[in-house]
Amino acid sequence: METKPSQALPQCVGSLSQEMISRLGLHYSPGPVHIGPSNLEHIRRKHPIEYVKYLQDIPDIIENPDYIGVHPRQGGIEFVKVFDENVMVSVRPSVKGTLFVRSVCIVSRERIQSYLQKGTLVRSFEGPPQRNREVNPEVNP
Secondary structure, eight states, X not given: OOXXXXXXXXXXXXEEOHHHHHHHTOOOOOEEEXXXXXXXXXXXXXXXXXXXXXXXXXXXXXXXXXXXXXXXXXXXXXXXXXXXXXXXEXXXXXXXXXXXXXXXXXXXXXXXXXXXXXXXEEESSOSSOOTTXXXXXXXOO
């Protein structure tokens, strides 16, 4: 999947699997995750560094996250992938129930550790941590 900033219609950039739904205890149905022009514009304006560096990685972050969780207040789904930086993609349903990427941001190691301790973020895979998949200790935005 490729994210095309110039496309005028919402694009499918991944899917929410039954495994993730069950792991998070959500009441959603499995299905596609979209990104629309207004979402792309928000990310470009509010998170320009992430827009340039990680826009094309959104499908990989959603399909292969290192951590997944639910935002405690907004109820959105958070997908975190560890690159050179810890990148979070936030997804929320629209009024009609369609899942849309709302934001992409770099998150600190401390924030991830805090979410893990509170239980609002969990490892997305079972078993021992995979090499190079630990929360990046060098990243501290």
